[in-house]
Amino acid sequence: MTHQGLNQNQAQRNPEAQDVFRSAEADNGEKWLLNPAI
């Protein structure tokens, strides 16, 4: 589990938002967000 670099500053400012950035491995090895916004 990693945080996406682009959003790191935002996550640091708002620790409650950190769940949003947690990523997971897709079957093809690509990183993708667990919780995309739609």
Added chain:
Amino acid sequence: MLGCSKAKWHGREAFVLVNDLVHLVTLTGGGHIAEFRFRERKGLSTLNPLWVPPWKTIEPYHYRPGQHAARYGSPATGRTLSGITGHNLCLDFFGSPSEEEARQGLSIHGEAPSLRWRKERIGVRPQEVSLKLSVRLPVAELRFERELTLRRGESVAYFEETVKNERKADHFFHWTQHVTLGPPFLDSQASCICVPALKGRTYPHGYEGKELLRSSYDFKWPRAPDLQGNFVDLTQPFIRSGKGFVATALLDPRREIGYIAALNREANLLFGYCFHRSDFPWAVSWEENRARRYPPWNGRCQVRGIEFGSTPFPLLRREAFAQGPLYGTGHFSMVPARGSRTVQYVSFLAAVPEDFAHLRGLRLTDSEILLCDARGRDRVRVRASGLAATSLAKKS
């Protein structure tokens, strides 16, 4: 002709409401409005403005992680995405579940989009046909009812929705109509989005490294800043392939009636919704334009959401409540202990003149939706005789 019958839509259980002009499809799996379009008739476009995903959807209550996560994503999103289409209901929360909530089985936008809705009744009267569906949200302890009505000779769908709180305590929640539009109705050249908003703010969390817009930035609607500092006109769909965004807009507080709409100038077709701004003060724009390359999106999806609701951003509930009001405007709905709350709104289709370039304003009377563009006031009149029996009439 006036009727309502059970049907199959792309293999899904559905009900179809029809009158002599239009045809509306709603699904029992998630309650989505999947189609709303004119019937075959000379001079009228039969395009369905609502988005139909490029993936094959299933009844979302049949989603099982072991069987379906590879195709639709993990349960936190995949349960909802497995059945999503058209106009979706976000109820109790708007956005993703927390990690803890996801472990309990909750998926994006709450329970309603992935539960099986029940038919309560079909009513056929000389001038109208109606269908009432309901769903109980066991985690939220909310009961939801939606009655859809078509009237003879009108291209208007009347919505009445009630949320009932089964708890012995007041309940604070999010309530958003997640309307999504897609091709071929929505087209980067022929279409535009019409929202009477004053100002907006871009989403705080980018778009997974594929964001079109700068994050957490206030802007004057519809010109939002991109990453290079240029302004992007959000009334135009599908501006840059490979990009996506989320942005909220505050609907004009001087109007009692809010609306959202989209126009296809080649089809001369306008599609929209009218509602009480006090119920739904926010219009969130979401665009996925072939940005996400993982399932179920797979880099091939074009969709624009115009999501009108109680809440400015799709965030984790804990984050949304911690953020508080935006621009002094509310950010949630409330239903009292053991109480209920009802809203009424309408959706409409309008055939517009060839030179109708953009919807500049809209007003409602007892019996009509009146549309204006830059060329004139009340230029297009949409018959809506059912407005007289709603709280919407003469409020605009």
